[in-house]
Amino acid sequence: MAISFDTNHKPVIGETEKLENDLVVITADNASPMTFTGTRTYILGTENLIVIDPGPDSEDHLSSIMKYIGQRQVTDILLTHSHIDHSPLSRQLKTETGARIIGFGSADEARTSFMKKLSSSLELGGEEGIDKDLLLDEKVYEKQILKLNNYSIEIVHTPGHLSNHICFSLKERKILFSGDHVMGWATTLISPPDGDLGSFMSSLEKLSARDEVIYYPGHGKPLKEPRKMVLAQIKHRRDREKQILNSVLKISRTPAEIVDEVYVDLNPMLKAAATRNVLAHLIDLYERDKVSTEKFSQTAKFSLSNEN
Ligand SMILES: [Zn+2]
Structure with missing residues (x-):
């Protein structure tokens, strides 16, 4: 059976959508064939806030985020990866709020040695959409548990789409912020040398062994049967x-x-x-x-x- 994607998604750009008691999402104004309906910026917390993937450099998106934040404090900005539709706004948001920026590392941080070798050849191309000005206050690692505000957030390193791609797990709630690794509207782009199919398949296998019951992806609707989608994507690539x-x-x-x-x-x-x-x-x-x-x-x- 062919994999089925859900492309019926009509978010109101810039408006706050409530997903859980302590979680909202705001969709950025960057819809395109590659970004679907636009980057989804998640804001977690009620008093002190955590922002996941602030999104592209967009004044309108920044003001939508700041409007929701109001007088509250943003303690941390978490980045799933350093593509221009996810991380650039982190710098301006940091300036506005004083929050620290947390991510895995530079775009080539976890490249395999073979990909490193290939990337030195100009013929390969690629490197589209990399946020060259990425700034991190703190680097995290696989399986690290971040204690932020009242949350325990586990780092799940998922290289493939980009070697610095990570997912964030709210373990006790069985929620995963899946970034561009697993989405419901399409499979992710794997463009070498940033993208690595072998790593991507291992990262899918890694998620297939986990027990989160809902994924909040970087683009498109939440995934309510995420394990089914992970397995379907493994089969699709094979x-x-x-x-x-x-x-x-x-x-x-x-x-x-x-x-x-x-x-x-x-x-x-x-x-x-x-x-x-x-x-x-x-x-x-x-x-x-x-x-x-x-x-x-x-x-x-x-x-x-x-x-x-
Ligand atoms: Zn991406």
């Missing part, structure tokens, strides 16, 4: 891998040629993203000796490896 291997079975092909063959009914605006996703698969397959290539780029031909 199926995609099979299609890619089939596509290069008889003739070597470029990532774009593979996209034309295996993506059915693709929105033309998403072709570039799909091509990056296919390149991510091909690099992962190369690392596992399944395909071979002369070079790593979008225009390179990939073929089935002789080991197969």
Whole structure:
């Protein structure tokens, strides 16, 4: 059965939506084919507040957030990852509120050595949408428990979409802020060298073993059956891998040629993203000796490896 996504989402931009007694979300004014209905900024707490992913550099979004905050104190700003639709507004919000900014590290913080090697080649491309001015007051690590206000927040490192991507778990409430790792409207973009498909699959496996019952993603609606979605996404990527291997079975092909063959009914605006996703698969397959290539780029031909 094909994976099913929920694309029926019509948030009122800039308005506060209440999700739980102590949790609201405000949608930023940056809707696009890549950001869906806009970045979702979560604000946790009743007196002292924690802001998760302030969003893009937008004066309007900042004023919507400040309007909700009112006279209350913001103690912490948590960042799932450093893409320009998630982290830039953290700096202005810090200036306004004095809160500290917490995240995993720089965009290439946890890159694998193979990705580091590939990233030195200019042919690979990628690095789109990175927040180059990222500023962190505190770096966190896998399984760290942050005691913030009255909350215990567990750090779940989920590299793949970006190597510094983390999710935040409110463990006793079984809530996970899943950022761009798992969303309900689409699978996430994996664009090498920032995106790493092998890491992404491991990060999905990691979540499949956890027991959170609701995910609040960086874009789109909450996920009410998150484990089902995690498992469906694992299967979806494995199926995609099979299609890619089939596509290069008889003739070597470029990532774009593979996209034309295996993506059915693709929105033309998403072709570039799909091509990056296919390149991510091909690099992962190369690392596992399944395909071979002369070079790593979008225009390179990939073929089935002789080991197969
Ligand atoms: Zn992102």
